Amino acid sequence: MIRPEERLIGAIARLILDPSAPPARHIAVGAASPIPAAACWLVKLLGHDVRLSLLHQANGNPFTEGTRELFDLAGQGRIDLFFLGGGQIDGQANLNLIGTGAWPGRAARFPGSFGSAFMYLMVPRTILFREEHSPRVLVPRVDHISAPGVSPPGVFRRGTAQALVTGRCVFRFDPAAARFALASVHPGETADSVRAATGFDYDAPGAPPLTADPTADELALLRGPVRARMAATYPAFCRRVFGEDVEHSHG
């Protein structure tokens, strides 16, 4: 049986490897991002030549100047791909990590903007990920913009969102039109069910394909070596998604 999280990991891994996107030689993953982190490990363990910098890696953390170094790397253009999410995401790919209601989130407070206001403009490619796919998350217009989906000409910006992966589907983002288009729906979803759960308007040309399942090889990698590399940093996630560890227990 394939767990929904495993399918999301596989979908993100395929987006990372998309040959039409700018190359991803150095991928960074921020805080509290187990599914993107697992997708990156999967890409690497499939044999692709990528450097992974996982901000919250508990052992062997790649940074010697913490997040300051991460942001300096991105500012210089040394990071090719990053992941962001949002308490709200709108149809122009604006991200709201602040909250709803009056500033700074009097109705509902989200965690805060983290580095999004910087990273979204500095990296050539961002994959947006938000598991909850509902009208309260995917809104026509975010209450507050932590990080803008597109920028006017003249503003220094290296890239935009490539795609938005949710618990129901994959959207691609077209920065010229500042619009999403439905790329695939996960098993159990249809074009109509996704439309009903989405607060913003988007393009949906033709009947969407189903999001591909991870292959048997990919699943074996996820449940073995990927899990082993993630367990120290994301123990609760690993237990929940991959079950109690037997083979890789460190006692």
Added chain:
Amino acid sequence: MPRRDADALAARVPDGALLAIPPDNSLTPAALARALVKRGAHGLRLLGVPVSGYVCDLLVGAGCVASLQTSAASIGEAGLAPRIAAALAAGTLDLIDATCPAIHTMLQAAEKGVPFMPLRGVLGSDLLAHRPDWRVIDNPFQPDDPILLLPALAPDIALFHALCADEAGNVYVGRRRELATIAHAARRSLVTVERVVPGNLLEDEAMAAGTISGVYIEAVAVAPRGAWPSGLLDTYQTDTAHLAEYAKLARTEEGFADYLARFVVDGGETT
């Protein structure tokens, strides 16, 4: 070097001070925060560098804090920082939103002793409308290139927990060298450590790069497991079960009071 404990360091923190606090994964001053709660610190202004977790949530929940500048507040895998969210909803906390590299850059300007420093990005974010102290200017070296300028920010005191101190007053932070920027930018630093070692770490080639000079350190105290429930380098791991318990208890006023009674007020330290 005189031996002190965390309570002695907390006594050196005046009410209303602007305190730089590293987050859960970066040598966070947990024992020192519990000591500040015990001493009844009041009106503190916290700067999360660059985000906030257990320590800031604890201080806010205990009523020690007037304002918090941070880029995000969360408790590891346990989610949102509950007492910060509650204080915001109650209107008792002045929350000043930032974005991580802006906080680093403001400290780096202070570290260099210059009045401001530019930062890419951020243009188009609503953060700008709520940060009258941040300015967008035209790049003086290149036309048609708007860029953000950030003012230098020098915290009154940096608080953190390091692995060890030496007899010369230097402290060892290992790979967590972002702490050096915080210590350089702050007017003074108060540091708890696991232990004090003989000699001078700056004379040891292998240790010097991970060492912060005593020039920046006002006082050191020994606080075994002083980062707990956060981890410390490869010395001990984050106590995720405790953080989850904290996050659960702190969802309510009563639960938080229970937490303080069990783990803070009685000095119910780590086991």
